[in-house]
Amino acid sequence: MTTTYDVLIVGGGNAGISLAAKLLKDGAGRIAVADGQQVHRYRPMLNYAAGGQADMAGFERSMRAVVPDGVDWIPDHVAAVDAAARTATTSTGLTVGFRHLVLCPGLTPWWSAIDGLRAAYGAGWAASAHVPEYVEPARRLLAGVAAGDRVVANVPAEPSSCGGTVLKALFLACAAWERAGILGEVDVHLVTPYDRILDRPTIDDALADAVVRYGVHVHAGAEVTAVDHAARTVTLSTGERIDGVDAAYVTPVVHAPEFIAEAGLGDGGPAGLADVDPETLRHRGHPHVWALGDAASVQTRPSGGALRKQVKALAQNIQAADDGGELQRYDGYTVIPVMVSRDELVLDEHVRDGSEDRSIPGVDVTKPRRSTAVFDRFGQPRIYWNRLLKGKV
Template identity: 30%
Template sequence: MKKLVIVGGGTGGIMTATQFLKKENVSVTVIEPAEYHYYQPAWTLVGANTYDFEKTKRKMADVMPDGVEWIKEYAETLEPDKNTVILKSGKEVVYDYLVLSPGLVMDLDGIEGLREALGKGVVCSNYTDPKHTWEVLKNFKGGNAVFTQPTTPIKCGGAPQKIAYLAADYFKKKGLSDKTNVIFATPGSVIFGVKPVRETLEGVLQRYGMHFKPHYAPIKIDADKKIITFKWSSSAENQCVVNEDKLGETMSGQQFIEMPFDMLHLAPPQKAPDFVRNSVLANDAGWLDVDTGTLQHKKYPNVFGIGDAAALPTAKTGAAIRKQVPVVVENISRLIKDQGIGDKKYNGYSSCPLVTGYGKMVLAEFDYDGNFTPDPKLKQMLIKDSSEEHWRLWVLKKYILPYLYWNKMLKGKDV
């Protein structure tokens, strides 16, 4: 019997384990230290007080499939030349096939002052404590509400702007719009890369009167003075930063912008866990060096990578993992039968449910090439164009997707 070891009990790990338990002649081991499993896509809604945080978590024991060997420890070292994972306790776990789906970790030292500021006062993040985000929003009285994201890849790249839209909508409902500047600052050059979605979001920015700041890379937070410093990240020639007096921006040198804030929400810099980054399985940037189609490691054919820690040029979302898992399951199944890698490949599909206000959402679905690829099943919900705002998409986000996640995806069923 072949031994499959999975590192990570998140979406990718549980889905892979569940699907392999249906196959013969494979024993499945999952290495995962966490006590709870979280449905993190709902944390945006928690931060806007429209979803119960307690409903986003379940005990890991309750989602771990029956029949797996669950090792409740941290992976410490990967030794693929020996087909071994060494745990933090020093125990060695040997495998025939390895699937790595460890997710990301927050790099709180990636921005100066972030570690000291995050989760205290008016500095918040849905990525770490969405309940605190709501406290900050609820107590906001006006001024600069700044929303930003780092230069590193992050889970669900659209999440930092979703909460910005929800906040703008909340401020409008509370009569705070006239004395509030909602600012979305990003190191990127556009609000979203997929054209039809971008056009819709540009209209959303205008509707709320939001200040969009492209090429703004956050590098420092002074929580005491309530100032965030950005580096102007554009390499284009003959461009300059346009400062808006009412935002209180000031220039420090030619590349640095200081902006005062009365609330600050940001996605922390993120990276793969150290046991991945420090292993021979990582590329120079610290991500699992896997083939973008087969998800097989480029050097070690019995190792596969799924999800956020993999070096895949697409958005890091649960929707992407939903399409990656079947590819990995089929390829490992074929290798076990000595059939070699098959033709089934991951095309880079990912999706980002972009909440644009209370009761409104856009659903961005796309592939490696940035093509807009809406699911035909959306027509069953009477949604003609998911690149435009629709209340039925909000229903999908708040009610349908969580149900499908807990009751279908984690059970290994096709969704």
């Protein structure tokens, strides 16, 4: 017998758990979260951990502990969806029915997109905290850099989530090498797909100052296309090759889980994102299917900070769809926080059209500030565990 839910949420990350808690508070009916992961991570801490400023063990909870009481947890990954029949099938063959389906499964590494990268990860001279199971190897990689070494880091192209925050780990590592007295003897390279560092006028000047301070060579308008494990080389889309690489903090290309495209719910792009209206978060072809988070095609830079507004809009829109009410609009708000020194952070906030949308009136968070860094490092996790994951958005 198939169990049917009013709302089936695929994915138990920030998006899925926050939405489940919000829908539960709003009385949305019977709700389930399907996710085979046993551990829930506070992902913004990953690059702090890689940069040596945090221990990820303190920012992890069991999935059972974060799924709200009153919401069913299906401890399995969804492998297939039949949108017309309103059923989902898990990897173990369980069939689950739904009135509304919400897709927020996150993104997964597309290892073959950068030839040789996985072999370099396996050998230990390449890693990135954006692949959570490699956060400790990433920390060891950056901590083990010595005088005379050559280091390459990349800002991953979209739809990689919070791609710009790789700079947290890089600049924190540079600050550590500076304190150790070896920075001047470390050859640091940064590969970015943008014309400037992040193509955000609000913070690019501060990022450029950090690049100059730490002596980082920037390869703008480029992406990593290949890594030769044996030769220790990194090849860029511009044709340039960086030889003699000792440490590569290179984040792989990512894509949405394949079941989205296989179910006819994808946008046709190479990453296979869910094809939703970027404002209402409703699927363009199936009105009972919704998506938010990294795997949704919402036409803004993906980030955890974007989810607060997405969750609020989507929870209201599911209710409006049932009641025949007007749908709310998500304006594409997103955020990019970057540590530019050991204890200073800059923060960019903007909406879909690129214009600024500051959440703290009267405080210019685009300038390097210690107070912003302290809040990002210590205040935000408390808000995350105690408010966002409890539906208080």
